[in-house]
Structures are given as C-alpha cells and as structure tokens.
Amino acid sequence: MTQRVLFLPGDGIGPDIIEQARAVLGHANERLSLGLDFDEALVGGAAIEAAGTALPDDTMSRAREAGGILLGAVGGPKWDHLEMANRPEKGLLGLRSGLGLFANLRPAFLYPQLAEASSLRPEVVSGLDILIVRELTGGIYFGQPRGVETLESGEREGINTYRYNESEIRRIGRVAFESARQRNGRLCSIDKANVLEVTALWREVMEDLAREYPDVELSHMYVDNAAMQLVRDPNQFDVIVTGNMFGDILSDEAAMLTGSIGMLPSAALNESKQGMYEPCHGSAPDIAGQDKANPLATILSGAMMLRYSFGMEGAAGAIEKAVQDVLEQGLRTPDIHFEGTQLVGTRAMGEAVLSALDTHL
Ligand SMILES: NC(=O)C1=CN([C@@H]2O[C@H](COP(=O)(O)OP(=O)(O)OC[C@H]3O[C@@H](n4cnc5c(N)ncnc54)[C@H](O)[C@@H]3O)[C@@H](O)[C@H]2O)C=CC1
C-alpha cells in the first residue's frame, strides 16, 4: 500500500533540514520498499510570498490527503505579523487546528554521547528520558476573544483568552496516561492551579482520569516550580502533561538538557493518529542557508512519523540507531560541538546519517 508523505519545508533553516530528512527517508524507502510516496507544499513565509497566505488551500488539501506530514519550521521577522502568520486559522496554527492535531509528543532524550553538550552537568542529566505531552490545539494560543482594542480613553488593550473545556483536557490527559502506562507509570501534570481557574479545572480532570489508571502515579506541579525543577533535577520527571503555552516553553527548556534545541523531535497527532512531525525549534533566521543548522531533530521527527503514522517500527528504529552512530563517530554541528569532536555542517551531518543507515537496514 502506498503512503503519502507531505514535506513542508517552510522558512529559514526549514529547507536546509528538510532536505536532509527527505534524503534519509528516501533512502530507507528505497532500501526497504516502504511504499512511501513523497509530496511537497508551501507553508509560512514561503507561502505568503508565493500565494499571499501562510496556509494556502492547496497546502491544506494536500495535508488532509497525506498519511504523514514532515514540517521544517515557519516564520521570520518579515512574516511574524499575527494577521498574516500566527492566527489560529492561518499558518502553522491553522494546520494544527485544521487537522485536529491536539496531542503533541515531545521526547527529550539525552544521547549519552551528548552529555557534555548539555546545559547541565553530566551527572545531573545522565539517563535523561522525558516525554512532554503538550496540548496543541487549545489554550491561550487559540482562545477567543483575542485582539487589540482601543478603549474609550484612547489607550489600546491587548486581549488573549485562556480557555480549556473538560473534553479537551480529558482527551490530552488520556494520551498522557496511556503514554505513562507504556513507560514507567509516572505522570506529572503541570499547571498554575493556584492562580488560573482554567488550570484548576485541568487539575480536577486529571485527578478524575487518574481513577481509571490506578497503575499510573499522578503528581501535580506548578509551572514556575517545574521550570526550576527541570534544571535542578530533570530525572525526577518521566511523562509530563501540560497545556499549549506551558508545553511550548518547557519543551524548549528541556531541549537544552539534551544538548540543543536541534535535537528535539516531535509528533502532533489527531484522533485517527494522522500526524504532523516537526523539530521543536523555529526557523532560526540567524543561521539559515549557512549549512550550520542541526538536522537531527528533523531526521528523528521523520523516524517518529514512520513509527506513529505508518507503524514502520523497524525503519524508525534504524534511523534512530543511525543518528546514535554519527554521534558516536564524534560528528557535531556547531550547536552540539565541544572539544574533541568533529565540527560538520548540516549537509555532512545528514549524509553521515544516510551512510550509517545502511548498516541498520
Ligand atoms: N515550529 C515552528 O515552525 C516554530 C517557528 N518559530 C519561528 O521561528 C522564528 C525564529 O524564532 P526564535 O524565537 O529565534 O526560535 P528558533 O528556535 O528559531 O531559534 C532559537 C535559537 O536556536 C537556534 N536553533 C534553532 N534551531 C536550530 C538547529 N536546528 N540547529 C542549530 N541551532 C538552532 C537558533 O539559531 C537561535 O539561536 C520566528 O519567526 C518564530 O515565530 C519559532 C518556534 C517554532
């Protein structure tokens, strides 16, 4: 059976890293006859330039037809106006909500070879393996009303609304409890229930769900403490579940424990397990087109796509082993480079993964 993969390179380093991930997936596809059929479309600033909108109808319809989507990154100073790019119905947010991709899985895993690249001391991060389950289609990024209004006094006021209803909380809670059940049976729900009603409700729903999962130990933590605990003793966490904005922020923080934001892949899944996969970082305009971006988070996101959307566990595992191999060989893009390792660019890193893949297929 043919499976359609849609590549959305986007902006900045997006095309640089997608080129490498596409080559790796293409190689696995050929060698293992996976039956993947590749498509590509525009999103973000690239789409604004070509079609006047960050999420053209053509991109959305091809996204709906795809079994899996691999996105690079979108945005840049030229396109970051809310009206054009990051409205709930446009660009990346529009893709996520349009496809119902409410469950965002962000695994922060430390490859042992990168312990020295971590922002924390090796003994503090050793063995780090955290799964952040972030709600992705609700919360303050989507709540209505939103906008900027002019008050009677003439002063302007910015408005965003933080909302979650019980069913939105329950469905992301289930994903997190199921993940905890398959891992080590520990789940920490992160909220600000001492201040925000929305997250007090979040906490109640999580408690309620916990009764259905007696094998999972549920704990709660306020987000400010969680931000601190992540750098004090990250290994206390196994699965974390949290809302859209807290998850956005905490996953960037967690990325640095693994060595770099360029190491953190992600999966965004809907009810029917259709998925969009992307590195957790943005379009990094400061290094775009300079052969400096780390392509590993994107390559690992491709592996997640094979696993979650297509059930191709063997091919996914082979790509992950190939990534481990290149780190073992000492190859490092600038973001994970340290003394005694070999500095390489985006392309050389991608090519090394592709070569290493052969030994695992
Ligand atoms: N999923 C997405 O498409 C996201 C898009 N953005 C957009 O990206 C643009 C830049 O946002 P920033 O806040 O600067 O975040 P960013 O994640 O793009 O960059 C932050 C820092 O991390 C570095 N970095 C990011 N990815 C890297 C990689 N693969 N290898 C090496 N270094 C890497 C960058 O060079 C920069 O110094 C903005 O337009 C923003 O809206 C931001 C986050 C996510």
Ligand SMILES: CC(C)CC(=O)C(=O)O
């Ligand atoms: C549009 C933003 C919410 C993208 C982002 O920062 C992310 O998903 O991590």
Ligand SMILES: [Mg+2]
């Ligand atoms: Mg983010």
